[in-house]
Amino acid sequence: MNRKAYTSEDFAWVNWTPEIIKQKINEAIEAKKVCYAVIKAIAPSERTFTNTVFAIESSEYEHIDAIAQVEFLMHVSPLAEVRDTAQEMVDVLQKAIVDIEYDPDMYRAMQEYAAKDDLLVGADKELFDDMMRTYKRMGFVLEPEKQQTLKDNLKEIAELATGFEKAIADHQDHIVVRKEELRGLPEAYINGLKQDEEGNYIVTLAYPDYIPFSERCDSAPRRKELIDKFNRRGGPANIERLKRILELRTENAMVLGYPNHAAFKLEDRMAKTVEMVTEFYKDLQKIVTNPAKLDLQLLAEMKKKELGDSSARLAYYDIGYYIQRDKMQGYAVDDEVTREYFPLERVLDTMFDLYASVLGLQFVRENFPAWHESVLWYRVDNANGSLVGYFSLDLFPREGKYGHAMMHPHVQGRRASRELDAPYVTPTCGVVANFNPSSGTTPSLLSHNEVQTLFHEFGHAMHSLVTTAVHMSQAGTNTARDFVEAPSQMFEYWVWEREILKKMSKHYVTSEPLPDELIDRMIRSKNHAQGYSILRQLFLGSLDMTFHTATEPIDPVAVYADLYKQMFELEPAQDQLWPAGFGHLMHYDAGYYGYLWSEVYAADMFARFRTEGVMSPTIGMEYRKKILEVGSSRDEMESVKDFLGRMPNHKAFLADMGLASHDEKGGEASE
Numbered sequence: 113m114n115r116k117a118y119t120s121e122d123f124a125w126v127n128w129t130p131e132i133i134k135q136k137i138n139e140a141i142e143a144k145k146v147c148y149a150v151i152k153a154i155a156p157s158e159r160t161f162t163n164t165v166f167a168i169e170s171s172e173y174e175h176i177d178a179i180a181q182v183e184f185l186m187h188v189s190p191l192a193e194v195r196d197t198a199q200e201m202v203d204v205l206q207k208a209i210v211d212i213e214y215d216p217d218m219y220r221a222m223q224e225y226a227a228k229d230d231l232l233v234g235a236d237k238e239l240f241d242d243m244m245r246t247y248k249r250m251g252f253v254l255e256p257e258k259q260q261t262l263k264d265n266l267k268e269i270a271e272l273a274t275g276f277e278k279a280i281a282d283h284q285d286h287i288v289v290r291k292e293e294l295r296g297l298p299e300a301y302i303n304g305l306k307q308d309e310e311g312n313y314i315v316t317l318a319y320p321d322y323i324p325f326s327e328r329c330d331s332a333p334r335r336k337e338l339i340d341k342f343n344r345r346g347g348p349a350n351i352e353r354l355k356r357i358l359e360l361r362t363e364n365a366m367v368l369g370y371p372n373h374a375a376f377k378l379e380d381r382m383a384k385t386v387e388m389v390t391e392f393y394k395d396l397q398k399i400v401t402n403p404a405k406l407d408l409q410l411l412a413e414m415k416k417k418e419l420g421d422s423s424a425r426l427a428y429y430d431i432g433y434y435i436q437r438d439k440m441q442g443y444a445v446d447d448e449v450t451r452e453y454f455p456l457e458r459v460l461d462t463m464f465d466l467y468a469s470v471l472g473l474q475f476v477r478e479n480f481p482a483w484h485e486s487v488l489w490y491r492v493d494n495a496n497g498s499l500v501g502y503f504s505l506d507l508f509p510r511e512g513k514y515g516h517a518m519m520h521p522h523v524q525g526r527r528a529s530r531e532l533d534a535p536y537v538t539p540t541c542g543v544v545a546n547f548n549p550s551s552g553t554t555p556s557l558l559s560h561n562e563v564q565t566l567f568h569e570f571g572h573a574m575h576s577l578v579t580t581a582v583h584m585s586q587a588g589t590n591t592a593r594d595f596v597e598a599p600s601q602m603f604e605y606w607v608w609e610r611e612i613l614k615k616m617s618k619h620y621v622t623s624e625p626l627p628d629e630l631i632d633r634m635i636r637s638k639n640h641a642q643g644y645s646i647l648r649q650l651f652l653g654s655l656d657m658t659f660h661t662a663t664e665p666i667d668p669v670a671v672y673a674d675l676y677k678q679m680f681e682l683e684p685a686q687d688q689l690w691p692a693g694f695g696h697l698m699h700y701d702a703g704y705y706g707y708l709w710s711e712v713y714a715a716d717m718f719a720r721f722r723t724e725g726v727m728s729p730t731i732g733m734e735y736r737k738k739i740l741e742v743g744s745s746r747d748e749m750e751s752v753k754d755f756l757g758r759m760p761n762h763k764a765f766l767a768d769m770g771l772a773s774h775d776e777k778g779g780e781a782s783e
């Protein structure tokens with residue numbers, strides 16, 4: 113299927129004004145209403161897959177790109193009025209969509225079509241099954257009052273969730289420290305901090321300030337002060353929002369006949385049931401609890417020794433700090449030193465070469481309009497020169513910009529119409545990150561962790577662009593929620609391969625690649641405190657599961673504190689409001705387990721590259737075809753089995769974490 117090349121006009125959306133944004137969203141809402149009215153008006157005898165199932169699937173095709181673009185601008189526009197209007201209109205849209213989609217007549221239309229008992233196969237069958245299940249999950253089998261309850265609750269949840277996320281994004285706080293209190297932090301970091309009139313330094317909660325400070329500042333009281341502020345992000349209002357959201361979610365799940373919200377959410381994931389997740393967690397927790405305890409004991413010993421006080425206890429604000437210290441003593445990998453080997457430009461060049469050769473692609477700079485002067489556009493072609501798609505890079509922090517790293521589509525791939533020879537809509541997407549910009553004579557330098565983040569987000573971008581799925585809802589990263597990270601997590605393994613590290617690194621002053629012994633230490637330090645870090649993942653996932661399997665109102669702050677004590681055997685922060693800043697609860701609800709879940713699959717898939725060549729274009733093309741291109745046009749488990757040629761298991765994952773040898777037999781991760 114041919115893909116159309118874009119010109120500057122196709123990127124006019126980057127300059128949309130608040131007025132245009134309002135108009136676009138209102139048009140999208142109107143168009144969807146019209147589309148649904150047409151579908152409903154069809155006589156039962158006239159129903160076909162195309163005029164019913166595909167018509168519903170494609171009811172937004174004409175406006176979906178505008179919607180994605182408005183959502184994207186909400187995160188990245190440098191203009192506050194654009195971000196605010198986008199936010200406001202996304203709210204309006206979400207509410208309107210709930211109204212439009214909660215239409216029993218649409219379910220009736222689907223039932224009329226279902227009664228025809230057409231023989232469907234492949235992507236069409238997946239689409240039909242998904243849609244029927246979705247309508248059932250929307251409550252159309254229920255009596256009208258119960259349907260109304262569901263609908264009202266969902267609207268309220270959407271509103272609360274937007275408020276929750278905004279409260280985190282807008283939350284600003286800082287501490288003021290004297291120069292001597294910054295001991296332990298590198299000069300470059302200190303020079304990058306803002307200063308007040310008295311020459312004191314201002315450390316904010318923004319990640320580039322917060323993370324190095326919480327891990328490296330020698331002053332425990334100041335660390336505690338900043339971490340305590342961080343642990344209150346979102347504020348008390350978010351705790352109230354969260355409580356209400358949990359209540360509403362539980363009510364909805366029960367109305368639909370599920371025991372709790374998690375059971376409802378997991379039904380259409382790869383995991384399918386709460387029991388599967390519980391088993392998966394139990395298995396892993398059994399293996400990592402002891403290594404995690406040893407990690408924490410070691411940190412506690414360090415603190416005692418350092419303070420010369422055998423009664424000193426490890427505290428929550430010490431963990432990151434001593435992990436970093438231990439790493440530097442034991443493996444002496446200083447993120448700030450490795451950073452000097454990763455100038456952004458070099459990293460990008462190497463990353464492009466790698467993805468290009470393994471996935472059979474080429475990347476070419478383009479000069480399309482952008483929302484900010486620092487943004488770069490690229491075209492992606494197949495090795496034979498045919499077009500694949502486009503992506504943008506927006507890599508430096510700005511006020512009001514999305515604070516983490518992400519990939520966000522602007523145009524999602526799909527076949528333009530039901531005609532078999534219809535053109536394929538060329539996908540475009542954006543990679544967003546917040547790296548240190550260049551300053552003076554120093555280029556933008558990435559920590560190794562940031563390199564990994566970039567590979568991850570870029571992996572999502574490739575997943576999004578190489579798609580060949582005919583239905584948009586099955587294209588690119590539109591996969592089961594607990595699988596969507598796996599393809600990207602697999603690409604992260606590349607940044608741990610010696611050969612690749614050698615190619616990618618170039619000291620910004622000496623031009624030397626990373627020395628071998630430094631690579632050795634990096635690889636060893638990767639598995640450093642891995643027991644603790646997996647336990648932390650299990651903790652966050654368990655917190656999420658506890659919130660979403662509760663059937664009675666709960667106090668999220670107390671649940672956090674209790675679980676923290678239980679799993680880490682440590683006291684949590686006194687006045688924490690930690691759950692108020694746990695943004696994942698909004699859209700990854702009952703889904704946090706997915707990170708580890710998908711890592712297990714990622715490790716298993718990378719094991720094939722490890723055996724047959726980490727940069728093998730043969731395996732790369734197979735990966736592209738069997739995992740990336742198909743998206744969710746077939747069951748994800750089928751795709752994984754197809755690529756692996758066997759059932760998946762967690763052997764490779766545990767071995768990669770240094771918690772088992774590569775030959776040791778592990779249990780089955782999942783059936």
Ligand SMILES: [Zn+2]
Pocket residue numbers: 568569572597600
């Ligand atoms: Zn991701």
